[in-house]
Amino acid sequence: MKRxxxxxxxxxxxxRKQPRQERSSKVVDRILDAALILTREQGTxxxxxxxxARRAGLSVGSVYQYFPxxxxxxxxxxxxxxxxxxxVIARRIKVPPPINRDEFRQEVRKLFIxxxxxxxxxxxxxxxxxxxSGNADLRPIQxxxxxxxxxxxxxxxxxxxxxxxxxxxxxxGVLMMDVxxxxxxxxxxxxxxxxxxxEDDVERMWLALVSPYLNLD
Amino acid sequence: MKRxxxxxxxxxxxxRKQPRQERSSKVVDRILDAALILTREQGTxxxxxxxxARRAGLSVGSVYQYFPxxxxxxxxxxxxxxxxxxxVIARRIKVPPPINRDEFRQEVRKLFIxxxxxxxxxxxxxxxxxxxSGNADLRPIQxxxxxxxxxxxxxxxxxxxxxxxxxxxxxxGVLMMDVxxxxxxxxxxxxxxxxxxxEDDVERMWLALVSPYLNLD
DNA sequence: AAAGAATGCGACTAATTATTCGCGTTTGTC
DNA sequence: GACAAACGCGAATAATTAGTCGCATTCTTT
Numbered sequence: 341m342k343r344x345x346x347x348x349x350x351x352x353x354x355x356r357k358q359p360r361q362e363r364s365s366k367v368v369d370r371i372l373d374a375a376l377i378l379t380r381e382q383g384t385x386x387x388x389x390x391x392x393a394r395r396a397g398l399s400v401g402s403v404y405q406y407f408p409x410x411x412x413x414x415x416x417x418x419x420x421x422x423x424x425x426x427x428v429i430a431r432r433i434k435v436p437p438p439i440n441r442d443e444f445r446q447e448v449r450k451l452f453i454x455x456x457x458x459x460x461x462x463x464x465x466x467x468x469x470x471x472x473s474g475n476a477d478l479r480p481i482q483x484x485x486x487x488x489x490x491x492x493x494x495x496x497x498x499x500x501x502x503x504x505x506x507x508x509x510x511x512x513g514v515l516m517m518d519v520x521x522x523x524x525x526x527x528x529x530x531x532x533x534x535x536x537x538x539e540d541d542v543e544r545m546w547l548a549l550v551s552p553y554l555n556l557d
Numbered sequence: 558m559k560r561x562x563x564x565x566x567x568x569x570x571x572x573r574k575q576p577r578q579e580r581s582s583k584v585v586d587r588i589l590d591a592a593l594i595l596t597r598e599q600g601t602x603x604x605x606x607x608x609x610a611r612r613a614g615l616s617v618g619s620v621y622q623y624f625p626x627x628x629x630x631x632x633x634x635x636x637x638x639x640x641x642x643x644x645v646i647a648r649r650i651k652v653p654p655p656i657n658r659d660e661f662r663q664e665v666r667k668l669f670i671x672x673x674x675x676x677x678x679x680x681x682x683x684x685x686x687x688x689x690s691g692n693a694d695l696r697p698i699q700x701x702x703x704x705x706x707x708x709x710x711x712x713x714x715x716x717x718x719x720x721x722x723x724x725x726x727x728x729x730g731v732l733m734m735d736v737x738x739x740x741x742x743x744x745x746x747x748x749x750x751x752x753x754x755x756e757d758d759v760e761r762m763w764l765a766l767v768s769p770y771l772n773l774d
Numbered sequence: 775a776a777a778g779a780a781t782g783c784g785a786c787t788a789a790t791t792a793t794t795c796g797c798g799t800t801t802g803t804c
Numbered sequence: 805g806a807c808a809a810a811c812g813c814g815a816a817t818a819a820t821t822a823g824t825c826g827c828a829t830t831c832t833t834t
Contacts, residue, residue, distance in 0.1 A: 367781085367782085382693075383693070383696075384691070384693055384696060385693040388820085388821060388822080389821075389822060389823075390821075390822090398782075398783085399782065399783045399784055400783085400784070400822085400823075400824095401781095401782065401783050401784065401823095401824080401825085402781075402782050402783070403823095404822090404823065404824075405780090405781070405782075408823095409822075409823080410821095410822070410823090473691070474601070474690070474691035474692075474693075475691075476600070476601060476602040476691075479600075479601060511751060511754065511755065511758075512758070514743050515740055515743065515755065515758055518739040518740065518743060519736050519739060519740065519762065521739075522735040522736060522738075522739040523732055523735065523736065526731050526732065526735060534728060537728065538728065538732065541728075541729070541732055541766055544765040544766060544768075544769070545736065545762040545765050545766055547765065548761040548762050548764065548765030549758055549761060549762055551761075552761070584811085584812085605790085605791060605792080606791075606792060606793080607790095607791070607792090615812075615813085616812065616813045616814055617792085617793080617794095617813085617814070618793090618794080618795085618811095618812065618813050618814065619811075619812050619813070621792090621793065621794075622810090622811070622812075626792075626793080627791095627792070627793095
């Protein structure tokens, strides 16, 4: 076990090599699929390399052909999710800022709907996201993404209301992110109808959260 | 490592023996203190038995005199926290239900303040609570407590508005708990002033969440 | 079809860590 | 101060798992 080594080198999490032949890119897919299925089956616990290999019908050795370590597999699964947040929020900052209360509300609603879609589209990934949060090695990486997302939420708030202080914007940003995340995780574990009800709940809460600071009362 | 054994027997988590002599009850305290400090130092990662023993100035053997396994130590730390929630909510159900809008709001506020106090009083325990959430073995136990707390939040909602449907009450209960928890964890990691601001934020969100269902608009 | 590159394999290594057990030491009791 | 019970110790055990390496197989190219 060269555990300590990989910890020291601050983890290369990039794929180890690009697949050159067709069979091997199928192998990469099989590994990712297996990791996803196992993570979903086991709740929060991250699957072992052996379990992933067996589930994919491969040997451990093959797994390490394409991934430098176990963490890289989970991270690869999560990457699309992790990166779509910044994209979506950034897009909502590009539009011209609202000029009256009705438009304010509309902007909140749009951001709300866009972020909600990310959750719906990545519903099957949620166990992976939860597993990453619970994994001591991967947590810091997620935290970095979170920082970014918070900063973007804050930037959005200041886009909507340029007079908003940095400190307040960043506090509200954290809460928007965390409240949205917590509630939507609950929603995705229930049926679609309940998810939609919870979405309404979240929207009310978001509005209540930001209203005093965006003069929406 | 009799790991699988302890997993099979579905974990006896009770203290293994009561200290009979004075020195040993001090030892138990030292173990708990060490576990708390280490958990705080290491963020979410649960400390190893060896680390706990060393930090407490003891040998592993001594740790196992009083705790059947590692999990029991963390659970012992968290026990007061885990049990104070049900107590506090239950107490808020015992009072006569509100009869007008102003009293409704007052009741929300009281529950809000009481639950906030639990967080403030147990601020140092929060890393342990987070570690428990991230630990595959302890998570189920916390989930049981959570079920209980959700049921009590739901009961409180129906106490305040007896006409509220079970399903709605339980959905709102989950969200009250999760939103409160997520935001307060954020708050406790910041300074006291920010914590208070976040408390205001949470209160607004709680009110926005339940208002449509308690005729508070 | 032959060579060489890419891929696949899995026994093996080694790190980590939970838990036990038998023995020496301390404490309370008479 | 003698005896038993309680306590404390830590080397040893054993389970789990990440990651490696050299050999075997399959593919691509000519």
